[in-house]
Amino acid sequence: MTAEPRTPPVALAIAGTDSGGGAGITADVRAFTACGVHAAVAIAAVTVQNSVGVSGFHPIPPDVVADQIRTVAGDMGIDAAKTGMLASTEIIEAVVAAGDEVGLGTRIPFVVDPVAASMHGHPLLAPDALGALRDDLIPRATLVTPNLDEVRLLVGVEVVDDDTAREAARALVALGAGAALVKGGHLEGSPEVVDLLLTADGTEHRFTSRRRETKHSHGGGDSLASAVTAGLARGLPLVDAVALGKAYITRAVEHAYPLGAGHGPVSALWSVADWEP
Numbered sequence: 001m002t003a004e005p006r007t008p009p010v011a012l013a014i015a016g017t018d019s020g021g022g023a024g025i026t027a028d029v030r031a032f033t034a035c036g037v038h039a040a041v042a043i044a045a046v047t048v049q050n051s052v053g054v055s056g057f058h059p060i061p062p063d064v065v066a067d068q069i070r071t072v073a074g075d076m077g078i079d080a081a082k083t084g085m086l087a088s089t090e091i092i093e094a095v096v097a098a099g100d101e102v103g104l105g106t107r108i109p110f111v112v113d114p115v116a117a118s119m120h121g122h123p124l125l126a127p128d129a130l131g132a133l134r135d136d137l138i139p140r141a142t143l144v145t146p147n148l149d150e151v152r153l154l155v156g157v158e159v160v161d162d163d164t165a166r167e168a169a170r171a172l173v174a175l176g177a178g179a180a181l182v183k184g185g186h187l188e189g190s191p192e193v194v195d196l197l198l199t200a201d202g203t204e205h206r207f208t209s210r211r212r213e214t215k216h217s218h219g220g221g222d223s224l225a226s227a228v229t230a231g232l233a234r235g236l237p238l239v240d241a242v243a244l245g246k247a248y249i250t251r252a253v254e255h256a257y258p259l260g261a262g263h264g265p266v267s268a269l270w271s272v273a274d275w276e277p
């Protein structure tokens with residue numbers, strides 16, 4: 001007799017699509033799968049995007065975003081959730097309202113990746129939505145995971161070294177986040193990439209890896225945040241979940257491949273078994 005298949009933990013990504021399959025929801029689902037959790041999705045926007053850039057974005061009606069969250073939570077349950085591209089103030093407020101109902105950030109670990117623009121510099125968030133992100137969403141986060149551009153937009157700190165990364169992380173925790181992970185991918189010129197984690201109790205952890213010389217890192221931020229979320233869905237303590245995320249993204253950057261004329265994606269294919277029919 002075969003045993004009943006075990007149901008894996010469930011992680012929910014609330015984010016935008018990328019038609020090129022590199023970033024956003026496509027990266028989230030790959031990271032969740034590679035990290036051993038079931039991927040549920042609440043689509044917040046559709047982008048017209050490829051390796052070269054974003055040529056259009058179309059927000060989903062806010063009540064439809066909220067209903068996706070509620071319908072998943074009400075049926076299968078959510079073990080952890082993350083946000084990526086949320087596009088507008090109205091969608092952020094809908095996520096906050098539905099998130100409060102189902103317990104995101106209270107009962108359920110909640111990672112907020114404050115996506116403002118694509119790696120090509122194309123906006124993915126209305127400029128007037130920054131206030132809602134800072135004042136309403138980030139205070140509910142278990143962990144917030146900005147890159148250095150998002151740090152500048154959210155707390156006005158120019159990160160150039162460990163001290164300024166620490167200052168930025170403190171400012172983000174002061175906004176009400178449970179913890180902040182300041183990602184150092186954009187800090188060129190060092191042979192290492194350092195991501196600095198500060199928790200609300202003031203404990204600091206540095207996650208370091210060798211910097212790969214590659215232009216193919218599309219979807220890197222989304223993949224890291226999703227792998228951390230998967231770790232939380234599996235019940236890992238925050239520091240261990242971030243360590244899992246860093247291990248995942250380091251391998252995904254190592255295996256990133258060229259695709260299209262612009263920036264290729266980080267890859268999860270190394271995690272796929274080499275199976276035959």
Ligand SMILES: Nc1ncnc2c1ncn2[C@@H]1O[C@H](COP(=O)(O)OP(=O)(O)OP(=O)(O)O)[C@@H](O)[C@H]1O
Binds near residue numbers: 147148219221
């Ligand atoms: N060249 C690199 N070599 C190794 N790791 C990297 C490199 N660039 C970024 N990373 C890692 O990838 C993750 C994402 O970092 P980054 O600061 O690039 O975020 P991001 O800007 O949000 O990503 P995205 O490119 O998706 O917009 C971090 O864990 C970072 O350490």
Ligand SMILES: Cc1ncc(CO)c(N)n1
Binds near residue numbers: 016023024025219222
């Ligand atoms: C949909 C989407 N979300 C996030 C990013 C940032 O990587 C992107 N380029 N596209």
